Amino acid sequence: MPPNSSAPPPRQPAALWAYDQLLDELVAANRILLHHQIVDSFGHVSARHPDRPDRFLMSGRKAPSLVERADIREFGLDGELAVPDGTPSFLERYIHSAIYTARPDVQSVVHSHSPGIIAFGVVPETPLRPICHTCGFLGGGAPVFEIRDELGPASNLMITNQTLGLALAKKLGSASYVLMRGHGSTAVGRNLPESVYNAIYAETNARIQTTAMTMGPVTFLSPEEAAATSGGGPIVVERTWNHWKSEIAS
Numbered sequence: 001m002p003p004n005s006s007a008p009p010p011r012q013p014a015a016l017w018a019y020d021q022l023l024d025e026l027v028a029a030n031r032i033l034l035h036h037q038i039v040d041s042f043g044h045v046s047a048r049h050p051d052r053p054d055r056f057l058m059s060g061r062k063a064p065s066l067v068e069r070a071d072i073r074e075f076g077l078d079g080e081l082a083v084p085d086g087t088p089s090f091l092e093r094y095i096h097s098a099i100y101t102a103r104p105d106v107q108s109v110v111h112s113h114s115p116g117i118i119a120f121g122v123v124p125e126t127p128l129r130p131i132c133h134t135c136g137f138l139g140g141g142a143p144v145f146e147i148r149d150e151l152g153p154a155s156n157l158m159i160t161n162q163t164l165g166l167a168l169a170k171k172l173g174s175a176s177y178v179l180m181r182g183h184g185s186t187a188v189g190r191n192l193p194e195s196v197y198n199a200i201y202a203e204t205n206a207r208i209q210t211t212a213m214t215m216g217p218v219t220f221l222s223p224e225e226a227a228a229t230s231g232g233g234p235i236v237v238e239r240t241w242n243h244w245k246s247e248i249a250s
């Protein structure tokens, strides 16, 4: 829910990295997501500005394989460039701006069209549910955003303004992951590694769940097991992040 104007400034978790290092880590995040086939020509990742909660950092409109440090721009929570420079921005940047507006706890957002999860957004009878201990962040199951509720049956399914972004953020609620019917998904985290982790492991969960459902009735994590295994904390985040960075180093 968007904060009202009289609300105190949003509080954010302690920043993992200072601004200068965060630029390099954002470039790494693009490569990591590409390496794990979460993004391809499309998809984007952002992080909230460590010193200014009313801004976030994201590349200009480029394929993840081509993003360099100099491509990172600052955006306001309205989704517009903080300092307009004439460079093109992602059409779906409002996914990020709206979620940062609605969720002061969120420090990073990944939007992608990774293929394994698409099926779970279009079959209402089969929700994406946590199936293993690395995917407890899926909680009781991922919510599904239906853009027809906002735009009717003839849209291009994309989040192209702040109003649509806020509707997506409302569907996300307090969750870590939201499916977007016929389109893709959005993962959030309390820091950059966590949002990347959630994006990668939601796709892993989808692949395992798809296989398991062909074998018979599936035993999913209970809500208590999901809670007990979610939020792996800094050790898991650091270990996975360092591992992922080593994979893209060569």
Ligand SMILES: [Zn+2]
Pocket (backbone or CB within 6 Å): 092, 111, 112, 113, 158, 183, 184
């Ligand atoms: Zn998209």
